[in-house]
Structures are given as C-alpha cells and as structure tokens.
Amino acid sequence: MTTTDDHQTSAPTGAGQLPRTIDVTDDQRVPFARLVAVETRKSFDTRAGRWLTISIVGLVLVVVGVGVFAFPDDAQDYVSLLGVTGGVLGYFLPILMIMLVTSEWSQRTGLNTFTLEPRRTRVIGAKITAGLGLAVVVLALGAAIAAVGVLLSPANGGEAVWNLGYNEVQNFSLSSLIGVLVGFALAMLLRSSPVAIVVYFVYTFILPGVVAALGALVDGFDKVAPWIEFNTAQTPLFTGDYRATGEEWAQIAVTGLIWLVVPFVLGLWRLVRAEVK
Amino acid sequence: MIEVTGLTRTYGGFTAVDDVTFTCEPGRVTGFLGPNGAGKSTTMRVMVGLTPPTRGRVTIGGHLYRDLPNPGRHVGVLLDAGAQHAGRTGREILTLGARSMMLPRSRVDEMLHTVSLTDDEAGRRVRDYSLGMKQRLGIAHALLGDPEVLVLDEPANGLDPAGIRWMRDLLKGYARRGGTVLLSSHLLNEVELVADEMILIGRGRIVAQGDKQSLLAGAHHGEATTIVSALDPTALATALRACGLDPTPEGNGFKVAATTAEVGRAALEHLVVLTELRNGAAGLEDLFLELTSDTQRETAGAAA
Ligand SMILES: Nc1ncnc2c1ncn2[C@@H]1O[C@H](COP(=O)(O)OP(=O)(O)O)[C@@H](O)[C@H]1O
Numbered sequence: 001m002t003t004t005d006d007h008q009t010s011a012p013t014g015a016g017q018l019p020r021t022i023d024v025t026d027d028q029r030v031p032f033a034r035l036v037a038v039e040t041r042k043s044f045d046t047r048a049g050r051w052l053t054i055s056i057v058g059l060v061l062v063v064v065g066v067g068v069f070a071f072p073d074d075a076q077d078y079v080s081l082l083g084v085t086g087g088v089l090g091y092f093l094p095i096l097m098i099m100l101v102t103s104e105w106s107q108r109t110g111l112n113t114f115t116l117e118p119r120r121t122r123v124i125g126a127k128i129t130a131g132l133g134l135a136v137v138v139l140a141l142g143a144a145i146a147a148v149g150v151l152l153s154p155a156n157g158g159e160a161v162w163n164l165g166y167n168e169v170q171n172f173s174l175s176s177l178i179g180v181l182v183g184f185a186l187a188m189l190l191r192s193s194p195v196a197i198v199v200y201f202v203y204t205f206i207l208p209g210v211v212a213a214l215g216a217l218v219d220g221f222d223k224v225a226p227w228i229e230f231n232t233a234q235t236p237l238f239t240g241d242y243r244a245t246g247e248e249w250a251q252i253a254v255t256g257l258i259w260l261v262v263p264f265v266l267g268l269w270r271l272v273r274a275e276v277k
Numbered sequence: 278m279i280e281v282t283g284l285t286r287t288y289g290g291f292t293a294v295d296d297v298t299f300t301c302e303p304g305r306v307t308g309f310l311g312p313n314g315a316g317k318s319t320t321m322r323v324m325v326g327l328t329p330p331t332r333g334r335v336t337i338g339g340h341l342y343r344d345l346p347n348p349g350r351h352v353g354v355l356l357d358a359g360a361q362h363a364g365r366t367g368r369e370i371l372t373l374g375a376r377s378m379m380l381p382r383s384r385v386d387e388m389l390h391t392v393s394l395t396d397d398e399a400g401r402r403v404r405d406y407s408l409g410m411k412q413r414l415g416i417a418h419a420l421l422g423d424p425e426v427l428v429l430d431e432p433a434n435g436l437d438p439a440g441i442r443w444m445r446d447l448l449k450g451y452a453r454r455g456g457t458v459l460l461s462s463h464l465l466n467e468v469e470l471v472a473d474e475m476i477l478i479g480r481g482r483i484v485a486q487g488d489k490q491s492l493l494a495g496a497h498h499g500e501a502t503t504i505v506s507a508l509d510p511t512a513l514a515t516a517l518r519a520c521g522l523d524p525t526p527e528g529n530g531f532k533v534a535a536t537t538a539e540v541g542r543a544a545l546e547h548l549v550v551l552t553e554l555r556n557g558a559a560g561l562e563d564l565f566l567e568l569t570s571d572t573q574r575e576t577a578g579a580a581a
Pocket residue numbers: 288291292293311312313314315316317318319320
C-alpha cells in the first residue's frame with residue numbers, strides 16, 4: 001500500500017472519529033511502594049550491583065574474622081566487633097546509595113526512569129527509601145556477623161562478652177545512616193559515580209584528618225572543628241560512652257545542616273531541573 | 278494527539294529549537310525529518326518532560342506529559358535505544374518497565390514476541406546486543422503499556438532492511454488502529470514510505486509540513502519538468518522549439534519546463550524517436566536537501 005492510499009483512507013477517520021484527548025480520570029499513579037520495589041530491584045539486577053553488596057558483606061566477614069582471631073582478648077567484646085563492622089559499613093554503604101542515583105546518569109537509564117515517572121521527587125523518594133532499606137538490612141547483617149564473631153571469640157582464649165546497650169545500637173545505626181544520606185546528597189549534586197565516590201571518601205577519610213592536624217597546629221581550632229566538620233561532630237556517637245551531650249547534639253545539628261541538609265536540598269533542586277539525556 | 282505550540286529551547290545563546298508548532302493526528306504516522314542537529318531529539322525530550330522548554334508547550338491528548346498519572350500507559354517512548362544499563366538483560370529491562378507501570382509480567386513475554394526477540398536473546402545482557410536488537414528492545418519497551426501515542430526518535434537506526442520493513446508495517450498497523458505515531462529520522466527514505474504526514478525541520482525551525490503531495494506541490498509551485506532524450510537530439514530540439522517549448526541540454530538529452538504529455542506530443546507530431554521520457558520534478562529528497570541546506574531557503578520553504 002502506498003503512502004497516498006494510506007493517507008486517503010486514514011484521513012477521514014483521523015480527522016473525525018478518533019479521540020483527540022486522552023481520558024485519565026480512571027488512571028492511578030503508580031503506588032510509592034512499587035517505585036521503591038523497582039528501585040531496590042535495580043540494585044541487584046546486574047552482576048556489578050549484586051557483587052557490590054556481596055563484597056561489602058564479605059568485607060565485614062573478613063574484618064570480624066580478623067578481630068576474632070587477631071585482636072587482644074579484651075577487644076573481642078560485642079561493642080568492639082560492632083565498632084569495626086560499623087567502620088566498614090560507614091565507608092562502603094554510601095557507595096551503594098551513590099550508585100542508586102548516579103547509574104541513572106552514567107548508564108543513561110534515567111531516560112526510562114524519568115519518562116515512566118516524570119514526578120522526579122517521587123523517584124528520589126523511592127531511591128532514598130530503597131537505599132535506606134538496603135542499608136538497614138546490611139547493618140542488621142553486619143550486627144549478626146559481629147554477634148557470630150563474639151560467639152567464636154573464646155576460640156583463642158577469653159570469654160564471649162555481650163556488652164551491648166541501647167546507646168551503642170542507636171549510634172552505630174545513626175552514624176551509618178548519616179553517611180548513607182551524605183552519599184545520596186553528593187550523588188544528586190554530582191551525578192557521576194566516580195566523582196561522587198571520590199568526594200565522599202575525601203569527606204569521610206581525608207577531611208577529619210586535616211581537621212585533626214589543623215587542631216594540633218592552630219590554637220583554638222579544636223574548639224571550632226566540631227562546629228564545622230560533620231565527622232568530628234559525630235565522634236561522641238561512637239567513642240567513649242557512646243553518648244552525646246546537649247552541646248554535642250547541637251554540633252551534630254549545625255554540621256549536619258552544612259554537610260547534609262544544604263547539599264541535599266541543593267542536589268534535589270538541581271536534579272529536579274536537570275535535563276535528562 | 279500531540280500538540281506542540283510555539284516551542285523554543287535555547288542553550289546559552291544557541292537556539293536548538295526555534296518556535297516550533299505542529300500537530301500529530303491520531304490514526305496517522307507523522308514523520309519528523311531533519312538533518313543531524315536540527316532539533317528533533319530536543320523537541321521529543323521536551324514532549325516527555327525530560328528537557329524543560331524555554332518557551333512554548335507540548336500537550337499529549339490534551340495533557341502536559343507530567344500530568345499523566347501513569348504516562349507509560351498512554352505514551353510509548355523510545356528516545357535512545359542505547360540508553361540502557363549494559364549489564365541488564367533485555368528481559369530484565371522490560372520487567373522493570375512492566376513493574377514501573379503496574380503491568381502483569383505476561384506483558385513482557387508478549388512484547389518480546391511482538392518484536393521477535395527470542396528467549397535466548399532476551400536473557401543476554403544488553404552489552405552483547407547489536408544496535409538492531411537494542412532498537413527492537415526499545416520498541417518493545419515503548420509498546421509495553423499499550424499506549425495510544427508513540428514517540429520514537431530514530432527508531433530505524435541500525436535496523437537491517439528486513440527490520441526496517443517490519444517496523445514500517447508495525448507502525449502503519451498501529452496508526453490504522455487509531456494510534457498516534459511521531460517518528461523522527463534524518464533519512465528521508467526511512468520515513469517516506471510510512472509517514473502520512475511529514476514535518477521537516479532544519480536548524481531548529483519547521484521548514485515545511487504536510488503530506489507528500491502537498492510538500493512536492495508546494496516546492497515546485499505547480500511547475501512541471503520533463504527529462505527527455507532522443508535518437509536524434511537535434512531533431513528533438515527542433516521539434517520542441519517548434520511547439521513553443523524551450524529545451525535546455527541535460528545529460529545526453531534535454532530538460533523541458535512542460536509535462537511529459539506535452540513533450541511526448543511534440544515528439545509524436547515531428548516523428549522523433551524518443552529513448553527516454555520521464556518526470557524530472559525534484560523528488561522529496563531534493564526538496565529535503567534544498568529546504569534544510571540554508572536558512573534563506575528555509576524561510577521560502579516555510580512560506581510555501
Ligand atoms: N545540552 C546542550 N547544550 C548545548 N547544545 C545542545 C544541548 N543539547 C542539544 N544541543 C544542540 O542542539 C541542537 C539540536 O540537537 P538535537 O535535538 O539532538 O538534534 P537532532 O536530534 O535533530 O539531531 C544541536 O546543535 C545540539 O548540538
């Protein structure tokens with residue numbers, strides 16, 4: 001059939017009877033829970049994604065193993081082993097979170113994602129929820145691995161010491177989740193996996209060291225540092241008695257505003273306006 | 278139905294899409310044709326909310342795209358078949374799409390079947406797909422939600438001739454059932470056979486639109502041109518002049534501003550043996566090149 005024939009047969013229908021509007025009165029938005037389920041699925045449906053999570057859990061197994069067999073007996077209690085677990089997860093869980101956001105750009109899947117759900121804040125909300133859910137599961141897995149470590153700790157002498165209290169649990173989770181959210185904010189802001197990961201490592205590894213060095217060199221800087229550097233401000237959460245004082249909570253709030261809230265809002269603002277291509 | 282009204286998109290000082298207005302009717306395939314960099318993809322990204330417009334607006338079925346509660350159920354979109362996670366399998370990509378639109382999983386198999394991707398191919402990672410397979414997957418993804426409107430950016434890229442014919446039939450059938458199809462290409466022959474309506478764009482501006490006949494008519498201002506050659510060219514030239522025609526030499530014959538019938542009659546009257554007689558009017562190809570070659574003519578074309 002030629003173009004001309006087509007044109008002549010379809011023109012009357014095209015002009016007259018076919019509906020020119022789309023009826024959406026019975027349409028339902030895709031439930032938020034479904035968006036979360038899809039985002040979670042995306043973390044596991046590639047080999048790279050699966051191995052990232054498996055490697056993180058594997059790393060926890062290794063450090064707890066090292067702890068159980070190489071740490072002095074008095075450092076094989078649950079709080080100590082949970083401490084090293086939290087350290088590992090604090091560094092690596094944010095990478096999981098970063099990838100959830102940046103892969104939409106690096107792999108250009110955002111073209112699909114944001115056409116199927118043009119309300120980008122919903123997608124972002126689903127990603128945060130999926131990422132936090134994943135983080136909580138991995139944290140629980142980490143805590144379980146640390147517990148197994150404590151059970152095994154008498155193998156090379158000493159006793160299994162269960163000294164876990166509410167504060168430790170709260171702060172172990174809190175500092176990890178803060179890290180995850182900082183990673184998410186950086187990912188939205190930078191939209192590139194390597195850049196966001198490097199910046200996160202500078203923030204979490206290098207910055208506290210620089211601040212500590214400055215504190216030693218510059219008089220009075222150690223008083224200022226907890227008010228401007230987020231990691232420093234969080235130190236009371238996972239050292240000493242695992243308890244933050246009123247002033248320390250204030251420092252966490254102020255630095256949290258600088259390092260978490262501001263980048264997050266800025267990142268969200270940029271992402272909602274960004275051109276997806 | 279897609280309605281684009283006064284759409285402009287600038288990047289810094291550069292205007293990628295310049296005051297573009299057109300309509301895609303239901304039941305018809307609309308070809309969106311223009312050379313590389315003409316602004317086709319930008320226009321299509323604006324349609325589906327991926328690129329914010331600088332001015333103007335696009336509605337699909339009377340709605341802004343972002344106001345569609347579950348847009349995948351109404352608008353099938355394929356902007357770039359390569360924009361997929363290389364590590365996902367084809368089946369997984371369709372599954373993510375089906376889940377995102379609240380469709381039953383059976384839809385994935387149906388669509389794989391529609392685009393003739395085998396189970397084995399669907400289980401391979403997209404990294405190992407040929408461009409043609411990616412295009413098929415992309416079309417399957419666009420069709421997942423059984424939409425009324427299709428927006429396809431260069432879907433024939435990378436398809437083999439059989440694939441191009443397959444897609445042509447698919448899109449024609451889709452339009453015949455009442456669907457609205459907008460399909461872009463920088464190659465005329467990909468669009469010519471399937472499009473009922475054509476929008477020609479060059480440097481961000483619409484330079485001509487209409488069906489094939491009206492485009493050609495507009496381009497030649499109704500003037501006929503004939504290419505003719507004869508065993509005896511001198512006799513032919515004499516014969517044509519005798520009938521008041523003005524032949525200009527072209528190749529081993531002449532180009533005449535007259536219909537083939539007029540030229541044939543002149544030859545018959547003077548008993549000249551013709552070896553060639555055909556319509557010499559520029560085809561769509563020439564029109565396309567002419568319209569999009571420089572800005573001066575673009576204005577003339579748009580007015581025609
Ligand atoms: N983000 C951008 N910044 C600057 N120029 C852009 C951007 N996106 C597209 N362009 C330009 O806009 C023009 C139109 O591009 P595009 O819509 O992709 O054309 P087509 O799809 O017709 O080949 C091109 O010249 C391109 O370089």
